[in-house]
Amino acid sequence: MRPSTWADRLLALLVRFVGLVILLATLAAATASFLYNESDEEDQAARIAAQFNLRLRDHVAILEGVRALYQSDAAASGPGIRAYLAALQPQVHSPGMEGIGIAAAMRAGEPAAVEARLKENYGTDIRVWPATDQPIGFPVILVEPYTPRRHLALGLDMYSEPVRRQAMRRAWQTGRPAASGIVQLAQEEAATVKQPGFLIYLPVYAREPAGATRPTIATAPRTRPIEAFIYAPFRVNDMMAAILGSRLDRIDGLEIIAGDGPSAKVVFRHGKMGWDAHEQVLRIADRQWTMRISYGRLLERLGRPLAILLFGLALAALATQLHRVQQRRVGEAQALAEEKERHAEDRELMIGEMAHRMKNAFARIGALARITLRESASLDEFEVKFDGRMRALSDAKQMLVTGAVDSVELGRIVHRELEIAGVSAERLAAATGPEVRLDDEGAQAISLAIHEFVTNSIKYGALSGRGELEIEWHRDGGDIELNWIESGLADTPRIESESFGTQFIRTLIERQLKGSWNRSAVDKRLAIVIRWPDDGISD
Numbered sequence: 001m002r003p004s005t006w007a008d009r010l011l012a013l014l015v016r017f018v019g020l021v022i023l024l025a026t027l028a029a030a031t032a033s034f035l036y037n038e039s040d041e042e043d044q045a046a047r048i049a050a051q052f053n054l055r056l057r058d059h060v061a062i063l064e065g066v067r068a069l070y071q072s073d074a075a076a077s078g079p080g081i082r083a084y085l086a087a088l089q090p091q092v093h094s095p096g097m098e099g100i101g102i103a104a105a106m107r108a109g110e111p112a113a114v115e116a117r118l119k120e121n122y123g124t125d126i127r128v129w130p131a132t133d134q135p136i137g138f139p140v141i142l143v144e145p146y147t148p149r150r151h152l153a154l155g156l157d158m159y160s161e162p163v164r165r166q167a168m169r170r171a172w173q174t175g176r177p178a179a180s181g182i183v184q185l186a187q188e189e190a191a192t193v194k195q196p197g198f199l200i201y202l203p204v205y206a207r208e209p210a211g212a213t214r215p216t217i218a219t220a221p222r223t224r225p226i227e228a229f230i231y232a233p234f235r236v237n238d239m240m241a242a243i244l245g246s247r248l249d250r251i252d253g254l255e256i257i258a259g260d261g262p263s264a265k266v267v268f269r270h271g272k273m274g275w276d277a278h279e280q281v282l283r284i285a286d287r288q289w290t291m292r293i294s295y296g297r298l299l300e301r302l303g304r305p306l307a308i309l310l311f312g313l314a315l316a317a318l319a320t321q322l323h324r325v326q327q328r329r330v331g332e333a334q335a336l337a338e339e340k341e342r343h344a345e346d347r348e349l350m351i352g353e354m355a356h357r358m359k360n361a362f363a364r365i366g367a368l369a370r371i372t373l374r375e376s377a378s379l380d381e382f383e384v385k386f387d388g389r390m391r392a393l394s395d396a397k398q399m400l401v402t403g404a405v406d407s408v409e410l411g412r413i414v415h416r417e418l419e420i421a422g423v424s425a426e427r428l429a430a431a432t433g434p435e436v437r438l439d440d441e442g443a444q445a446i447s448l449a450i451h452e453f454v455t456n457s458i459k460y461g462a463l464s465g466r467g468e469l470e471i472e473w474h475r476d477g478g479d480i481e482l483n484w485i486e487s488g489l490a491d492t493p494r495i496e497s498e499s500f501g502t503q504f505i506r507t508l509i510e511r512q513l514k515g516s517w518n519r520s521a522v523d524k525r526l527a528i529v530i531r532w533p534d535d536g537i538s539d
Contacts, residue, residue: 038276041276041295042278044295045280045293046280048244048280048291048293049291051243051244052243052282053282053283055242056282056283056284059090059096059097059200059232059234060177060200060285062088062100062232063100063200063202063230063231063232064202065084065088066084066085066100066230067202067204067230069081069084070102071204071207077141077142078117078121081100081102081142081144082144085100085145095242096234096238096242097232097233097234097239098150098185098232098234098235098238099143099147099150100143100144100230100232101140101142101143101144101153101231101232101233102140102141102142102228102229102230102231103138103140103141103158103159103228103229103231104117104138104139104215104216105137105138105215105216105217105218105226105227105228106157106218107136107137107218108132108134108136110216111128111137113216114128114139114141114155115128117215118139118141118154118155122151122154126155127155128157129155129157130156130160131160132157132159132160134159134160134165136159136218136220137159138157138158138159138228138229139155139157139158140153140154140155140156140158141154148190149187149190150187151187152186152187152189153185153186153187153233156186158199158229161183163180163181163182163183164180164183166180166181167179167180167181167199167200167201168201168203168229171201171202171229172203172220172223172226173222174286175203175205177200177202177286178201178287179198179199179201179285179286179287180199180200181198181258181287182196182198182258182265182267183198184196185197185199185233187233188235195236195237195238196235196236196237196258196267197233197234197235198233198234198236199231199233199234200231200232200284201229201230201231202229202230202231203228203229204226204228205224205226205227206224206225206227215227215228236256236267236268237268240254240256240268240270248270251271251294251295252271252272252274252294253270253271253272253277254268254269254270254271254291254292254293254294255268255269255270255277255292255293256269256282256289256290256291257289257291258289259287259288259289260281260290272294273292274294274295275294276294276295277292277294278293278294369386407437407438407439407443408437408443408447409436409438410433410435410437410438410446410473410480411431411433411435411436413443413446413447413450414431414450414471414473415428415431417447417451417454418454418471420454421454421457421463423469427469430470430471432472433473433474433482434473434474434475436473436475436480439535441512441513442512442513442535444508444512445508445509445512445513446513446530448505448508449509449530452502452504452505453484453528457486460493461486461489461493461526462487462489466489466490467486467487467488467490467524468487468488470483470485470486470487471484471485475534476531478533479515479532479533480532480534481529481530481531482530482531483527483528483529484526484527484528484529484530485526485527485528486525486526486527487524487525487526488525489524489525490524492521492522492523492524492525493521493526494521495519495520495521495526505517509530509532513530513532513533514532515530515531515532515533516532517530517531
């Protein structure tokens with residue numbers, strides 16, 4: 001046989017071998033694509049569950065704030081809580097709750113004190129209902145924000161109903177938030193389309209002996225005396241619409257199951273569930289629900305791997321191009337190595353910033369204590385004001401956690417930080433600008449920058465007691481420009497060198513906002529200008 005024939009056979013064998021390798025690689029790639037699509041859908045379902053859990057924690061935090069306000073002065077619970085909720089506006093910033101209410105303790109057959117508080121809160125005679133065989137009761141004396149539909153819940157003795165009573169007992173015994181099972185809310189009687197609902201309770205323990213001039217106190221074996229429950233009712237359909245918003249339209253099928261067993265009840269259903277449903281755990285106070293979500297992407301789930309397979313078969317006929325695949329893999333490996341190196345640098349920066357933030361946090365708390373002390377005429381007044389500001393600081397940090405909402409408004413970030421610093425209402429009103437929505441990364445960068453500016457100003461600048469602070473932002477072409485100006489300072493700030501915190505803020509602005517900043521200090525005046533592209537984000 002001629003040598004050329006042997007060479008042809010050897011080349012054919014080599015092509016077949018390379019083609020087999022390509023075919024096997026194609027099968028692996030098709031499988032990986034299928035698994036990647038499944039993993040991507042699982043990640044999306046996990047993010048939705050995390051958003052739901054974060055929103056519920058926000059609601060519980062609001063209830064805890066109302067409980068603290070009630071404990072500070074139970075006698076003024078009606079006007080005080082109305083004012084607090086009017087300022088906080090949970091229905092705007094954390095929609096989903098069907099109001100916030102108070103259920104006060106009542107001894108069996110002695111509704112007079114509770115009915116007197118109802119008349120004081122709403123100016124009309126409202127009776128306690130229904131009749132019950134329980135030795136104690138907890139009628140609703142307040143539901144805010146008030147609407148005619150929510151008026152139907154006033155006077156309802158929640159302890160008379162077994163499902164509600166079970167959750168109230170758990171909250172009473174543990175002192176922690178407790179969620180009821182599925183019930184029909186009292187206000188559903190006036191609704192055209194009735195929805196399943198549930199409630200979350202927080203106990204208000206008695207702080208004085210029963211003989212003191214305080215509201216009625218309820219007692220039970222092996223539990224602390226209690227005088228009321230702070231609670232929030234939820235309509236399941238309204239809550240899901242408030243949390244998911246337009247995302248609900250992009251989901252093919254969604255089920256919410258109140259529980260985690262075969263007997264658990266489906267309380268919310270949207271669309272049609274497919275074969276690709278994913279399950280996630282939802283935390284409702286002390287209860288666990290299950291979410292099943294289906295994206296219905298059959299074509300993407302199977303079509304993409306099939307296309308990869310067909311492409312691989314065609315590629316097997318072009319085995320001579322195998323080296324290009326190898327080159328692409330080498331390039332991807334290099335890109336991955338560069339990405340890992342970049343992530344390592346970011347981690348090192350964040351670790352250093354964590355230590356820096358802790359120092360700033362302690363300095364800020366000390367400054368708040370000094371400011372509050374100067375404003376207070378007595379130790380009691382200092383305790384009330386300082387406790388309120390510390391609670392506001394905790395609430396602000398929780399609300400700025402990303403993922404709970406799609407975007408954050410710039411003015412809210414600025415005003416919240418200034419409020420926590422004790423800035424007066426006149427100064428807050430002067431910090432103005434157009435509505436600017438920030439995504440997760442932008443909100444994080446601006447929040448940290450404003451926090452740094454406020455902290456430094458409390459230590460050395462206008463917020464330390466001497467000087468004037470001016471804050472404004474506006475649109476300039478395709479950019480947002482924020483100006484922070486401190487004038488009339490005790491000394492001209494020294495900005496020749498950058499501290500670690502300054503370096504971190506500059507890095508955030510440049511990397512996350514894709515923007516720039518400039519500082520200048522002259523004649524006892526500090527001016528900071530931040531500019532970044534206006535992405536035109538909307539809710």
